[in-house]
Amino acid sequence: MYSLPWSRNVPVKASATNRLWRRCFSVTRAGASQLAGLDPSKLVITKTSTPQEPTAPKDLVFGKTFTDHMLSVEWSAANGWHAPQIVPYQNLSLDPATCVFHYAFECFEGMKAYKDSQGRIRLFRPEKNMERLNKSSSRIALPTVDGGALTKLIGELVKLDSKLVPDLRGYSLYLRPTMIGTQKTLGVGPPGSALLFVIASPVGPYYPTGFKAISLEATDYAVRAWPGGVGDKKLGANYAPCVVPQLHAASRGLQQNLWLFGEEEYVTEVGTMNLFIALKNKETGQKELVTAPLDGTILEGVTRDSVLGLARERLVPKGWAVHERKITMREVAEASEEGRLLEVFGSGTAAIVSPVRMISYKGKMVGCGLKESEEAGEIALQMKNWIEGIQYGDEDHPWR
Amino acid sequence: MYSLPWSRNVPVKASATNRLWRRCFSVTRAGASQLAGLDPSKLVITKTSTPQEPTAPKDLVFGKTFTDHMLSVEWSAANGWHAPQIVPYQNLSLDPATCVFHYAFECFEGMKAYKDSQGRIRLFRPEKNMERLNKSSSRIALPTVDGGALTKLIGELVKLDSKLVPDLRGYSLYLRPTMIGTQKTLGVGPPGSALLFVIASPVGPYYPTGFKAISLEATDYAVRAWPGGVGDKKLGANYAPCVVPQLHAASRGLQQNLWLFGEEEYVTEVGTMNLFIALKNKETGQKELVTAPLDGTILEGVTRDSVLGLARERLVPKGWAVHERKITMREVAEASEEGRLLEVFGSGTAAIVSPVRMISYKGKMVGCGLKESEEAGEIALQMKNWIEGIQYGDEDHPWR
Numbered sequence: 001m002y003s004l005p006w007s008r009n010v011p012v013k014a015s016a017t018n019r020l021w022r023r024c025f026s027v028t029r030a031g032a033s034q035l036a037g038l039d040p041s042k043l044v045i046t047k048t049s050t051p052q053e054p055t056a057p058k059d060l061v062f063g064k065t066f067t068d069h070m071l072s073v074e075w076s077a078a079n080g081w082h083a084p085q086i087v088p089y090q091n092l093s094l095d096p097a098t099c100v101f102h103y104a105f106e107c108f109e110g111m112k113a114y115k116d117s118q119g120r121i122r123l124f125r126p127e128k129n130m131e132r133l134n135k136s137s138s139r140i141a142l143p144t145v146d147g148g149a150l151t152k153l154i155g156e157l158v159k160l161d162s163k164l165v166p167d168l169r170g171y172s173l174y175l176r177p178t179m180i181g182t183q184k185t186l187g188v189g190p191p192g193s194a195l196l197f198v199i200a201s202p203v204g205p206y207y208p209t210g211f212k213a214i215s216l217e218a219t220d221y222a223v224r225a226w227p228g229g230v231g232d233k234k235l236g237a238n239y240a241p242c243v244v245p246q247l248h249a250a251s252r253g254l255q256q257n258l259w260l261f262g263e264e265e266y267v268t269e270v271g272t273m274n275l276f277i278a279l280k281n282k283e284t285g286q287k288e289l290v291t292a293p294l295d296g297t298i299l300e301g302v303t304r305d306s307v308l309g310l311a312r313e314r315l316v317p318k319g320w321a322v323h324e325r326k327i328t329m330r331e332v333a334e335a336s337e338e339g340r341l342l343e344v345f346g347s348g349t350a351a352i353v354s355p356v357r358m359i360s361y362k363g364k365m366v367g368c369g370l371k372e373s374e375e376a377g378e379i380a381l382q383m384k385n386w387i388e389g390i391q392y393g394d395e396d397h398p399w400r
Numbered sequence: 401m402y403s404l405p406w407s408r409n410v411p412v413k414a415s416a417t418n419r420l421w422r423r424c425f426s427v428t429r430a431g432a433s434q435l436a437g438l439d440p441s442k443l444v445i446t447k448t449s450t451p452q453e454p455t456a457p458k459d460l461v462f463g464k465t466f467t468d469h470m471l472s473v474e475w476s477a478a479n480g481w482h483a484p485q486i487v488p489y490q491n492l493s494l495d496p497a498t499c500v501f502h503y504a505f506e507c508f509e510g511m512k513a514y515k516d517s518q519g520r521i522r523l524f525r526p527e528k529n530m531e532r533l534n535k536s537s538s539r540i541a542l543p544t545v546d547g548g549a550l551t552k553l554i555g556e557l558v559k560l561d562s563k564l565v566p567d568l569r570g571y572s573l574y575l576r577p578t579m580i581g582t583q584k585t586l587g588v589g590p591p592g593s594a595l596l597f598v599i600a601s602p603v604g605p606y607y608p609t610g611f612k613a614i615s616l617e618a619t620d621y622a623v624r625a626w627p628g629g630v631g632d633k634k635l636g637a638n639y640a641p642c643v644v645p646q647l648h649a650a651s652r653g654l655q656q657n658l659w660l661f662g663e664e665e666y667v668t669e670v671g672t673m674n675l676f677i678a679l680k681n682k683e684t685g686q687k688e689l690v691t692a693p694l695d696g697t698i699l700e701g702v703t704r705d706s707v708l709g710l711a712r713e714r715l716v717p718k719g720w721a722v723h724e725r726k727i728t729m730r731e732v733a734e735a736s737e738e739g740r741l742l743e744v745f746g747s748g749t750a751a752i753v754s755p756v757r758m759i760s761y762k763g764k765m766v767g768c769g770l771k772e773s774e775e776a777g778e779i780a781l782q783m784k785n786w787i788e789g790i791q792y793g794d795e796d797h798p799w800r
Contacts, residue, residue, distance in 0.1 A: 063497065063586025070496060092501075093491040096470060096599050097463065101492075101580055104504040104636035140640040141647065176586060180501055181640070186463025186576060186601060188672055190643050199496050201586060221628065228623030230641045236504030237637035240540040240581070241630045243590050247541065272588055 035080025038073060038149040043156060048088035054164050057171060060204040062350060067161035067173070071153055071198040074182075075143050078192075084153050086160060089199065095184035105181025105191050106236035107136035110349045111302070112174055112203075113158045115167040116393035121158055124391045125399050126151045128302040129177070135300075136233040137179050141190035150177065154198055161200060169392065170205030174350075206351035211376035211384075213357035214346075215365075216258040216270055217249035218329055224259040224269065225297035232296050239272065246271060254360055256346075258329075261297060265329040268292050273346035273354060274304035277332060278369070278379050280340040286321055287342065289379065293324040303347040303387070306399065310386050315379070329361055336366045343377025344368040352387050353380040435480025438473060438549040443556060448488035454564050457571055460604040462750060467561035467573070471553055471598040474582075475543050478592075484553050486560060489599065495584035505581025505591050506636035507536035510749045511702070512574055512603075513558045515567040516793035521558055524791045525799050526551045528702040529577070535700075536633040537579050541590035550577065554598055561600060569792065570605030574750075606751035611776035613757035614746075615765075616658040616670055617649035618729055624659040624669065625697035632696050639672065646671060654760055656746075658729075661697060665729040668692050673746035673754060674704035677732060678769070678779050680740040686721055687742065689779065693724040703747040703787070706799065710786050715779070729761055736766045743777025744768040752787050753780040 048068045055065050070089045074082040099105045109129040114122050130147025138144050154175060158165065165173040177198045181191030222245050224238070225231020231238055242257075249257040256271040269275055269292070277290045289311050292298045311322045335341040346354035355376040359366040369377060376384075389395040448468045455465050470489045474482040499505045509529040514522050530547025538544050554575060558565065565573040577598045581591030622645050624638070625631020631638055642657075649657040656671040669675055669692070677690045689711050692698045711722045735741040746754040755776040759766040769777060776784075789795040 061585075061587075066497060089496070091493045092496055093493050096489070096492055096578070096597055097466060097576075097601075101500060101506055101578060102508050102576070102636055103639035104506060105640045106501055106504060108502050139644060141643040174586070176497075176502070178496070178501060185461075186574070187461075188639055188642065188646075190647060197496055201497075223626055223628030226623060226626035226629065228621065229626060229629075235637075235640070236502055237635075237640060239503035239588055240505045240635070240637060242588065243541040244539060246588075247590060 036082075038081040038084065038146050038153070040084065040149050040152045040156070042083035043086065043153060044083060045086040045156075045160065046088065047160070052164070054166070055202065057166050057168055057204055060166070060171070060202055062203050062206075063174065063176075063201050065201055067164045067200045067202065069157060069160050070200075071157045073153075073196045075194040075196065076192065077190075081143070081145065086157055092195070092197075094182065097184045097186055098181070099183045099185070099191050100180040102186060103181070103188055104235070104237045105140055105142060105194075107133065107140065107142065107179050107234055108236065109133050109177040109234060110174065111177070112172040112349060112391070113165055113200075114172045114391045114393070115165050118393075119167065120393070121162060121165055121173075122391065122393055123151070123154070125302055125306070126154070128305065132234055132300055132302075133177060133179070136235055139230055139233050140235060142179050142181060142194050145196060150196075157198055157200060164200075164202050166202050166204070169388070170208075172203055172391075174201045174203045176201070203350075206354070211355055211380070213355040213370055213375045214255035215253075215358040216256050216356055216360065217252060217254040218260055218265075218359055218361040219245045219249070219257040220260050220265065223261060225261070227296055229297070232294065232298055232300060234299065242272060252360070258359055260329055264326075266292065266326050267329055267332060268297060269299065270346040270354075270356070273348035273351070274299065274301040275344070275346055276307060276379075277327060277344050278342040278377065279332075279335040280342065281321070282335075282338070282340065287319065288321045288323055289315060290323045290325060290327050292326060301347060303349055303352060306387055307347050307353070307383050310383060314386070329359075332359070333361060333364075333366045336368065341367070341369045343370065343379055345377065345380040345383075347383075352384050355380045436482075438481040438484065438546050438553070440484065440549050440552045440556070442483035443486065443553060444483060445486045445556075445560065446488065447560070452564070454566070455602065457566050457568055457604055460566070460571070460602055462603050462606075463574065463576075463601050465601055467564045467600040467602065469557060469560050470600075471557045473553075473596045475594040475596065476592065477590075481543070481545070486557055492595070492597075494582065497584045497586055498581070499583045499585070499591050500580040502586060503581070503588055504635070504637045505540055505542060505594075506579065507533065507540065507542065507634055508576060508578040508636065509533050509634060510574065510576060512572040512749060512791070513565060513600075514572045514791045514793070515565050518793075519567065520793070521562060521565055522791065522793055523551065523554070525702055525706065526554070528705065532634060532700055532702075533577060533579070536635055539630055539633050540581075540635060542579050542581060542594050545596065550596075557598055557600060564600075564602050566602050566604070569788070570608075572603055572791075574601045574603045576601070606754070611755055611780070613755040613770055613775045614655035615758040616656050616756055616760065617652060617654040618660055618665075618759055618761040619645045619649070619657040620660050620665065623661060625661070627696055629697070632694065632698055632700060634699065642672060652760070658759055660729055664726075666692065666726050667729055667732060668697060669699065670746040670754075670756070673748035673751070674699065674701040675744070675746055676707060676779075677727060677744050678742040678777065679732075679735040680742065681721070682735075682738070682740065687719065688721045688723055689715060690723045690725060690727050692726060701747060703749055703752060706787055707747050707753070707783050710783060714786070729759075732759070733761060733764075733766045736768065741767070741769045743770065743779055745777065745780040745783075747783075752784050755780045
């Protein structure tokens with residue numbers, strides 16, 4: 001059972017949008033039958049007969065090249081999780097009436113495996129991804145899974161394809177656990193069968209030649225997520241509708257869109273990343289790192305959580321304040337005008353951090369604290385180095 | 401280019417939710433390349449070598465049995481629509497990285513073909529489905545399609561499988577045009593390729609032994625759609641999140657859930673149907689048929705439109721008022737208490753109309769005007785007969 005405590009940590013003032021948050025939205029899990037649990041000891045491996053050679057690192061494109069094998073586990077309402085299989089990477093063959101094609105019974109995770117200086121392969125906080133996968137799947141009546149068992153199986157897949165995990169700094173193996181409903185009827189109801197699969201894509205650094213700050217268009221004509229909706233879950237449903245606003249931003253020369261919410265125009269997410277804002281407090285001058293609170297409209301990003309954790313551990317002792325709080329676009333624009341906006345960056349698994357140069361908002365360009373010669377602010381740089389240090393095992397840390 | 405004029409026909413009063421509607425949300429189409437248009441003259445038909453015998457009408461289950469063939473048309477950003485094909489009903493073979501599995505690039509239509517008393521097969525207002533399909537696809541950066549050409553191709557499919565179209569009254573061939581993104585990369589962007597397919601399922605009447613009124617649970621803990629969201633489009637994304645609230649309602653013995661919106665608790669949709677409420681005006685006593693306005697959170701149901709059209713044509717002359725307006729759950733409950741609630745019914749392609757007996761709301765059961773011995777109200781009965789009369793060609797009407 002999980003619930004979304006809408007009011008926790010959310011400062012409430014009397015306003016149109018905020019009145020909506022006061023209601024206690026909460027969706028409890030259903031249809032999350034376990035029956036036979038996922039059992040790694042039953043793993044059957046069928047190796048490819050045509051292993052590939054590693055792609056040259058410079059030719060890697062995010063999510064385009066895949067390794068030789070995939071993990072595949074079927075689930076049925078009658079029998080629970082079937083024996084897991086690692087098989088050669090191959091097409092899925094599905095009846096055209098399968099519910100994943102019609103009603104978006106699908107959720108996924110994004111995580112990476114890193115090769116450290118000793119050639120050992122490491123996952124970064126996989127338990128966070130497993131926890132989120134179960135929140136996502138149960139919200140759409142797909143089964144939950146034992147996160148430890150799935151992590152172990154992912155480890156087996158990575159081990160089998162380990163020669164395809166790039167060993168250069170900034171390179172990694174992107175892992176995509178995906179769960180889809182496979183029932184082949186058009187009635188709308190809880191899927192009686194599902195498929196969990198994991199594919200793996202060797203990827204290079206998001207910014208191969210160093211950071212390149214992006215500019216954003218503040219989107220006020222469409223809304224990504226809302227109270228009582230599913231915007232905090234990693235469902236396929238949240239992604240397709242994001243593309244047209246991205247294309248609009250691109251048509252005006254801006255690399256991504258910034259999602260605002262409500263008449264207050266709260267800053268929520270950037271494209272498919274969480275967003276961080278570093279600014280000086282108007283009254284006290286204290287440096288603050290701010291991100292939107294997990295109020296049910298914000299994806300519970302693992303990188304978001306890592307940035308927050310490191311900020312509390314390493315920036316607070318230096319005098320910073322760290323806040324998960326609602327922040328309006330007007331507040332950001334005002335901080336920019338008054339020279340108090342230090343930096344803005346997105347956070348996500350692909351880029352770790354993604355510095356922002358400017359935000360187009362109501363016909364004006366809001367500068368985000370970078371000098372013309374700079375492509376990243378101090379905090380973004382530091383966070384990338386800290387997080388990579390842990391991911392690649394340079395630093396001993398509980399998150400490895 | 402289309403836009404969503406949020407304020408049109410929507411009475412606005414100063415309230416939390418209503419302030420949200422005042423903003424002019426509008427998403428213009430993108431990525432809707434036409435290039436080579438859909439060309440029915442290029443149709444290639446490959447017939448099945450194992451034709452099936454019709455299933456006994458009594459054994460038909462909605463969306464479970466399919467005909468011998470399917471229509472399939474590929475699209476690519478480089479070449480537009482490829483030559484359409486009718487092929488034996490078969491599995492789709494797709495790379496596990498295909499974007500439909502990860503980001504819900506998928507939309508669909510629901511429509512029916514009816515066999516009239518002369519054995520001719522008829523579609524009901526297919527142009528409405530085609531129009532909506534294009535609104536749906538372009539909102540998620542999938543291509544649009546010439547509706548006339550697609551209707552013609554659907555006609556060819558129906559003709560080929562015509563012996564599987566049941567010819568009993570209330571029976572029909574349910575048609576499911578579906579469009580999915582088929583690009584096989586994990587980057588989130590406009591799909592460079594897509595597949596349009598149409599499958600067909602012989603179906604019986606929704607209520608084989610006559611109407612059976614359903615009872616609803618008013619859902620106040622989850623929200624289906626939001627201004628600026630995609631709830632008015634027939635996207636897969638809108639369906640998977642509906643199932644858990646349905647299961648919750650079912651666990652309390654109620655057949656469907658009723659979606660409320662905002663702090664006013666506007667009545668919006670029931671499960672995956674539009675909703676109609678017939679009541680007597682508190683002041684004037686005039687009979688009114690009310691349904692939620694197309695403000696961007698309501699699916700533009702073809703049956704909804706048909707019910708409205710027939711009500712204006714045939715009920716208004718009898719003294720009824722027909723309103724597309726916002727109506728709160730409190731207003732419905734008050735009308736019930738005061739004996740002014742005449743009837744409530746859902747509308748959709750599957751059931752045409754679906755009478756409602758009671759709504760569970762804040763711990764009370766709100767009666768919806770039916771006597772204990774009744775399974776449907778007068779208007780629901782009339783609408784079903786009128787619409788079926790047109791669908792089966794008993795009546796000459798512009799909608800055939």
